[in-house]
Amino acid sequence: MSPILIPIVVPAIAGGLCFLIPRRVKYVREAISLIALVWAFVSTLQLFGSWPLAYTKDWMVLGNFTVQFDLLLNHFSSFVIIFVGLFGLLIGLYSMSWLSKEHDGRRYYAFLLWTVAASCGAVLSNSLLVMLIFWEALTAILVFFIVLGRKKDEAADGAAKSFIMLGLSDAALFIAIAMIWMKSGTLSMSELSIFAGDGATITMYLLMMVGAITKAGAMPFHTWIPAAAKGAPTPVMALLPASIDKLLGIYLLARISLDIFSIGPGLQLTLMTIGAVTILGAVLMALIQHDLKVLLSYHAVSQVGYMVLGIGTGIPVGIAGGIFHMLNHAIYKACLFLSAGSIEKQTGTTEISKLGGLARAMPITFAACAIAAFAISGIPPFNGFVSKWMVYSGLVELGARGFKPYWIFLIAALFGSALTLASFVKVLYSGFLGQRPTALAKVRESNWAMTVPMIVLAALCVVFGVWAKFPLDKFINPIVHGAVATGAGGSLDIEVGFWDPTVATGLIVIGIIIGFGVFAFGKLAKRRAGRIFIGGTVPSANMDPMHVTGTGFYNTIKNETRLRGLFANAEQRVFDVYEVGGRVGNVFVQGLRSLHDGVLSTYLAWSVIGLGAIVFVLLTALLRELASRQ
């Protein structure tokens, strides 16, 4: 078997086995999944560096149209499948401890393995049609996955919404692919090169873009992610919307924007506008959420904005920043969802108002969550800062080249970053700091199967930030040529900016050590514990009345006059494409409904009219065919 097939075939077969093993058999399913996931991950690592590697086989022959099963390993796909494999493995490990008896492990592991297989297939395929098939398979698996959630009603709602939105976007992708075939006569991604200049080509590009950004979850096609978050099992959120869907969506967006199409300033501006609006809109919604999972899911939307914005700049460093942000986002957002899952497992809730003060009880979860939270907020020296910095630099370079309104996008991105920080301060405060409610007095840390994935992901946040040179040189720079010159040591040097994460981190660490020296010099040994001071009142043993929840942290912002209307509208779902589409659709349905009067002769009349129309179409086609033969 060609090595390129291993990451697709091995998990697919293992998934089938998991599905067939009866529910009562224990441990076998877990063992099979773990072996298959490790195998797939190792094979993706081995594939790295062995491009170009192709695999072609005639798959279906329909008349003179042959569908080729066409896989191609290049630099970009190679690095994406490594991370698909890594996330699959880590979340597989995590799930072994997270899943309880109420969950259906048989289907869960099968879906998990099939997700990895289908994602690797979608990334590796070189034919748009093969990619579409894997892409649709992922949509279906995601829907079945969400249904496995324990809150049945919310899970069903989320699944329905995801299915409709993703299904429609897949349809857009399908139409675009059909149009591309009509125009170019080929579906091979490596051969296609279309200039998006006229109406037809721009339509193709926009349709493909809709497919890509709906998967990634950019506005206005984002609402399936928060809906799914309400019901889906938490590791599923970490696996699909947080990481793999981002990798796939942005991978496709980058491929269509860089390889398949060449896009002009108008489409670039469209992308940048989508990016900026997504950053600000979604993060404002995140600020006022009361449920940890939903809050995180809005950030999963907001961060897509940076990726789309970066790719939209069309400047090498901006594009590289967007792609690097995709990778970084997958890492820290998966880590955040896994921490949320850890809290959920130990406390039974993700309601922010019921949590608090867990840092001492769950130190590893807290540390991982804090590192990922700082990374997503772009606090230097973590990885989120580097990729955001690259996106900003791309915008400034765009401005330097004469694009005057660059600053609007730049300010949106910078301010969005501050709002992200605010939202994660709320998460850290209300989850881990502050007073612990007495109801949570007996909470313990999760076991190793859950902490190890979190530790690995948090460590990656640090490594990719402090030694950003490594991922940039290894993964990103070869895709976007000449984006970032990496200088001596770990410094990153570009035309408009400069950042040396290694030195910065070293010096900050030295500063903290000196500070500890000051503490030690100033009798840290003589420290003593005392009661907190609350204006002279003696705090009682039961601190629950003193518990300040994080729920109302940003009510001042919510009630800000200029934003109040926006938030009210958003809560009424005025901006939800799904809801708006539903309302518009309802008008049509009501119109059609009036035709149903229950009288048989009316129905027969409609049938006859329909039959007549079909016959008419067929006859004209036949006549035209005959005429052309003569």
Next chain:
Amino acid sequence: MASTLSMILYFIIFPGLVFTAVAGLMTTWVDRKVSALVQWRVGPPWYQPFADILKLMGKEIVIPEGAKRTGFLVAPLAGLAAVALVSTMLWLASMRGTGFVGDLIGVIYLLTIPSLGMIIGASASGNPLASIGASREMKLILAYELPFVIAIFTAVTKVSPMTLKLDGILEYQAVNGVLLGNLSCIIAFVVAILCAQAKLTYPPFDIPEAETELMDGTHMEYSGPALAVVKVTQAMMLFTLPVFFITIFWGGLQLTGWGILYTIVKYVIIVTIIVLIKNTNPRVRIDQAVRFFWGPVTVLAVIGMILAVLGL
């Protein structure tokens, strides 16, 4: 190896940690002296801030029961290290004419770490009043960050070719005259000073500390050397922010001959403006602050930016 050692020395001694701390504490003395003069008092002698810190160093640290100890103690230290790093970056850009560690975006992000450190530290203390302070501090960051970044990028827009590198901005000013000579940058400078007031949590924006209602809010549970670190960090911010504004708007620091005097004059002017605003305004509520920064100040900043785009 030599360069690593010199980098560490730059960071620890001059112009980093020690120098910034001493200069910052001296600036707080200027602050206290000017405040005293405004209020018809004599004011403390010049060594008072140092005596205060020394006294705090000799005291014990009280850690509240139920506090998350590591977060409580480490968070302020991260703030201290970040300000020291920013100060080193700014001074070296003027002294050596080359970039050190990072560019403007690095500075903007590093400058939020002291506030973030205070928020995390206050939350970790477990004190309900401190958490209210933390919530207000975060909202204050949200409020001033929007006009602040617009103001800073007004300067970037004026520089041609546009650059984020501090040395590039200084080079442009050395050739073409200081950016404060432009109308757009004067507006941006005013906006930046207003935001500095909030960044330093000085009146009228001392909302997170609010002595009369929250009893020092975010600082509430800190004592002894930990409180000393918090106070020194604030003093270093008071020193670093004017240096930052001088660097990007006012031609940077000249460190030879009469330039030294000129630099000191520029510095004292900015500090005096900040201290005078501090002494003549009562504290506002947090919602008023948010409305103020997102309303008139942002509008002003946007006007400055549009002027800069138009080339004024």
